[in-house]
Amino acid sequence: MSKDNKSISRRDFVKGAATGLVAGAFAGMGMYSYTSSAYGRLPKTERKMQDFGACRSVRVTNISETSWFNNAHLIGDIHEAGGLLVNQYTLNWAPFANGKGSAKGSYDEGIGSIKELLPHDLKKAWEIQKKLALHPDNPGGYSCLIEVESLDGSIHKYLLDTGWSYEWMEDSFKREGIDKMLEEQQIEALFISHEHWDHFWGLPVTVKYDNRIPLYIHDGFYEEGLRYIKDCGYKGDMTVVDKPITEIVPGMALLKFDVPIINRVFGETSLAFNIKDKGLVLISGCCHQGILKFADFAHANLKYDNDKFYGIYGGLHISPFEDWDPKYDDLVISLGQWGFERIGCNHCTGHLTAKKFIEAGYPVVRGTARFRSASKDYLGNGDKISFGC
């Protein structure tokens, strides 16, 4: 009898223990996880403070920020093809169009129609592609010239991105004298921020004027992108960036972010500068990684003057299609705390974002709305911004 009792009480003990184990774990989760003491014990990240030198100033010339001219047409094409996850090379936009309609494009057929003409006869190539593509007059492009003044006073020139439409980009390059600079090999490198149509597909325009310019791309480029670089006649020295931080010249570093991006693109590289006595300047193409992630990464890894966030230039990829999401308001609300002194934004930042930044009282550098840029709320085509001079 007592043996039975023992086994019953042992069985009861096990039942209780099994129940308690699950209940106790949930109780711990509920009562501790989201409390301030739980957060008090999170390890503080140690800053690496990598010294990448300093430069005196950086000047940016906006060659083009108008990646497309009609937002409804662009997003309509994406919509028709099946949304934001569809492979960009199949959207049937120039220069990879084949005339078969939405979502039926292919890299091979597109490039097949113009390969012989690249990079010398871009006019004809674009004409051919315009006949095959959806909304052929919509493409523009994103590209900017970056002039870095070293501490010794010498100037280094770089291109960030090379736009989209051959036609538009040639005109834009000529407007800002980029064609001459390329021909004279004054430009030391071309950085492709990421593989998107509006930053990368205009590559033949750069190659036409300098087919050996050192080229930097993210290691997340897809096969089509890598073939395109060859197919447009590029013969130079290409660096496939596979490290988080690549120092270019003193005070200038290329930072790599591994993020999946809309329409099957992977990864973005952006530029960081340390301006003597001023602080950190961040320049991006689309900034798909997010401007604060970009700033936070720099904060965690780099050493810069005054330990201060000084300036921003580029697309911030907030509301590129004039779309919105409450999470974007999180940025509008919190950007002020980061203390940037000069915010030069455009392109996929979105007009609405710029407007909200201005309403929030942030130091947004205004533009002139020339050359088909749509708003004075931000830096338009042909506008310049300088940091540190």
Place this chain on the structure above:
Amino acid sequence: MDNSSVSYLESRKLVKRWSGPIPALVNTFIILAFFYVTWWIFQDPRGLMRMYTPYVGYMVCRWLLILFIWVAYIFDFWPFKRSWLRNTHPLIKGTVLTLVSVAAMIILIKGFFIEILGNFGIAYFDPGRLEAMGITDFYSIEYAAEAIMMFAAIASWLSPSWVVACENAPWQKLDQPARGITIAVVTFFMSMIVYFLTMHSHMAILFYPWQKFTAICPPYWEKFANTVSGNFHIAWIMCCTVVVWLFETIWERYPFNLIKNNALRRTASFFGIIAIAVSLCFFLYYAQDLVWGETIRGTRRLMAPDWRWLHVGEMAIFWLVPSLYLTFYCNNWPTKFSRPVNVCIRTLLTAALAALVYIIYYKTSHLFLGTQKGFSHPQQFPMIPMIWLINIFLINIWFMDGWPGWKAVPKTAAELEEVKEEIVAHDVRWTPGLAKGLIVGLCAGVLLYVVIINALPWVGANFTIIN
């Protein structure tokens, strides 16, 4: 007691057609094949209909889930007769019931949300209106789909809760369709209230300027959740949805089924589910902070609070998949111990399997779903494929009696008695031994939690899922 007085799902017993693991293997194979074919047809961004835009596909899979719950749980298959359910080939039954659900879903989305609510009540439910006010066609549809989808997220918690936790009370004695209509209407009404309290502000700040006169902007949860995004609510509501089903399947309604008083048991179950879900929600959020570091408000993706809240819901759904699988296809293994022990083992086992499914998903899904590598693509929602898969589980088990591996046979009178018995369980009684065990167990549970939160930063530092 005859078997028409209990629901169809309770009146039948699924028996294996073949012995051993063959039925589970056959069904798994067929389900995965069906998943992939339908994924390609409906969702895949490379496939035929490409509903993964993402919000359209998201809305559809969530609403299908609700409709399946309504058909099987709330309406008990009304207007289909018991005899039809019993005698029709599972393939035909599955097809008919799925198509009926799809039709009902279309009527509800298009007829109710877009045409009635969107045209006479709240403009953002109707894409046509948004477009007319200057929003691009794509985002008009995405915004409306997002709102309609969020409504489904809430209903997917409340509707089954009413059956599982509240035991259909106080309408359990009503016949169909009166009971179904009542509970559908009541839970729809409650979902509407929760929608206004949780998601309406989210939708209102989607538009410029913030729609301050019609919704609370910025929303009241801003400080607490460190974001103005409604994803904070998605987090705990998805946890509620998942916990309802854990409670119904692997937990067999334990431990709340020990409460004899009807009202108390039902109330305790309903609020107990919420309490457990909120605990899970806080833990999953904190776990991410431990692995990836503290969030930065205003940034995007992995480091953003709004994304972390969303990911809480996503992780919870990863737990639901192995739990349903265990119940449906593994006969709720293990069953040989006492219920508390079975429940405990299943909980730990499915949690471990959830982690495994999570890892496999993020390591491989980009290879076949038409999506991209990475955790935090802003337009990728792992909930879409997971719910799509769960929907197929439900079609298979609820609408097709587990065909082909299983078949339905009516329960015997004795077995039906057991069903009744199960509402209040008598297998666990308060004894000193139980109390002792409970205390020891509670301490061990807390210890387990402490071990996990101490291990997570190490996991974050030493273990990468995506290279």
